[in-house]
Amino acid sequence: MTRRPLRRLAIQLSTAALLATAFLATGALAAPSQGGGVAAPTVSEQVFAVGFAKIAEVYIETVSFNRLGMDGLKGLNGIDPSVTVEHAGSTIRLYVSGALAAEYGTPADGDAGGWAVLTTRIIDRARAYSPVLAKATPERLYQVVFDGVTADLDGYSRYTGVQRASNERAQREGYGGVGLSLDSLPNGRVTVHDVMPHSPAERAGIIDGDQLLAIDGDLTVRMSAADMRDRLRGPSGTLVTLTVARDAGAPRRLPLRRERVVPTTVTYSMAGDVGIVKLDRFNATTASSLRSAITAIRQATGPTLQGMVLDLRGNPGGLLDQAVAVADLFIRRGRILSTEGRNPDSRQRFDANNDDLLDGLPLVVLVDGRSASSAEVVAAALQDSGRAVVVGASSYGKGSVQTVNRLPNDGELFLTWSRIYTPAGYTLHRQGVQPTVCTSRAGQTDPDALLSDLREGRLRPAQIASWRSKAADDEKALSALREACPWKEHEPELDLKVAMRLLAEPALYQRAVATALVNTVAER
Known part of the structure; x- marks a missing residue:
């Protein structure tokens, strides 16, 4: 992260x-x-x-x-x-x-x-x-x-050269551009495949499927993908002229003024009276985009909203401050995370503000073995605070924070400077987040069967807590903890089906929340 x-x-x-x-x-x-x-x-x-x-x-x-x-x-x-x-x-x-x-x-x-x-x-x-x-x-x-x-x-400290560093900064912080993505087809055609909402490209009337013929009068068939990207990007406020065509229509020359563009990381949909929000990663606008998505969901459903699913599967993480801000959208009080390192500035505590955009409505978080870093921070904070039920498989276990140090050549040096500790007091490093309801055990594909241990009181939260308390220094305990719900590829819809069952049964959901709260270790 x-x-x-x-x-x-x-x-x-x-x-x-x-x-x-x-x-x-x-x-x-x-x-x-x-x-x-x-x-x-x-x-x-x-x-x-x-x-x-x-x-x-x-x-x-x-x-x-x-x-x-x-x-x-x-x-x-x-x-x-x-x-x-x-x-x-x-x-x-x-x-x-x-x-x-x-x-x-x-x-x-x-x-x-x-x-x-x-x-x-x-x-x-x-x-x-x-x-x-x-x-x-x-x-x-x-x-x-x-x-x-x-x-x-360590495995997370690295150097990135100028070109890669520039691209990564654009993903984290945004860049000057027009807000569209391109596909280069084998026949040489270049087509638009994604237009960001509220971007210069959208306001100019460009839509998915339009053909991009030229940039500032130069034909795109003679450009590489990197050339086109570099030509589209530039300082905010500067002009770029695109020549586009739709179907068999005549080409149109469209002058666009570049703006700061931050890649979209939040998408949402509805399943009946349940909002489903997917977070792909954490960049500079993730928390504000999530706030907008929740507001839209609540306006669309009104008082009938039953709850929400926050999908963090496959999310590799990103900016730490955005992870804190995302968790804070749902937690009214208490610790979100703490960090510890050698440098005095690395020892930090982050607590929640007194608000909850869902006003206490049930929340289920989905994680898998590719959920890492900032995604784990959010899942752990919501689980440890009793605000959400985590469903899926053991997360990746990246519990460290990296500083990004820009060098005089414009390359970047990522250096690990602290470890992360959850509200319950355990480190995410190597341990990851353990879901309350595991969906990745071999051979289990029925949502009701996966919930049977919870329904019949057969879960072992005290055992998980015992392994947690030893895992930082005991490889055997760490292995047992990770094997309690190992990540295996399975039908993605299974996680969502389990989440929907939990939200449909308030008593079962509350039992899951109470079970997760036992999964703590001594506060550091």
Whole structure:
């Protein structure tokens, strides 16, 4: 899950800016080429300086830069196998094709800045002797070094290069665009397959199935998908002209002014008097979109609304503040989650405000083995507070928060900085959320049969709670907990059928809520 700081966002950005400024005077070290000139372009020391400093500052555990730095430099060997870097005592040696190219003193183990300077010098020196490295782009060099560095951290810490980082930022925060998606057909035609509501494209009358012939007068048949995306996007307020055609009609030239577009993450439908809301992920507008969806559902049904199903299956997570805001839409009081890490700023508590958009109406949450991160935060908060019944299979078990650190090259460094604890006091890390009603056991396809254990009082909440209390330190207890409701592929409609049965029987729903409340461990 991605942490998007609220009050600390400005502080984080200011820190990065100060670090970048502090190292700006040092600059990149130009590597002399074998021909006596200067190899270009050189890597920037600022990128490593900011990245290494952030690791030292925010990563959840104290790190050894002797280990991280060396493993980062070993990534050069993946580009040119003739390049090796060795660490012996207080000396680091660079070899190219078996010959000693340079040697340096080793910075102190905790000296992030010293290791950033050393990393840059070794790379530039290696490029002077290796034609393969000399031809490598700075971005590829950043990637292999940071890949080696983050491999020594945890599975969720990573570096993303400029292009991927730009795309991920667009998914999280939005981008300047016109609000449409495209399909490229084998015959070269480019058609519109999705138009966002209230977007410039919708207001211009563009609909699904329209053919996009040109962008600013240039034919789309000559563009790649990436080219078209880049041409459609741009700063908010700028103009782009699309040439579109519908069926056999004449082409139309439509000037559109770009706006901030945030990808849609919330969709909803009705099944009788039950609202069904699907959350695909958590981005900058998820909570506000969910609020709008609930309002629309309540207006459509009026007093006959029986309850709601919140579908988080397959949701990989996203922004932490949006997870908190989504849970807060339903919980009137109490803890939503807490976080703990090494950095003092990582120790946070999030509590609910006194409101509930459903006014206490029954709520069922659907999860599966692909529900992760922010999706697990929401499911656990609603379950532990007694506000909802969770149905499905054990969730993924990603219970950590990552900070997103933008580097001077516009790449991003994701670093794990805290663990998440639910209102009941357990960590989501590896454990995940256990559904109150499990639908994934082999051979069970009848909704009534799946509810029989709940109906007849055969569930074992005390056993689940016992495993929970030990699972953080006991692999046997963790395994037993995960196997209580292992995720297996099954008919998706089965989860929804179970949810609808629960909402149709208020007494059974209340029994499920009460059962889930036993599933707690000691408050931290």
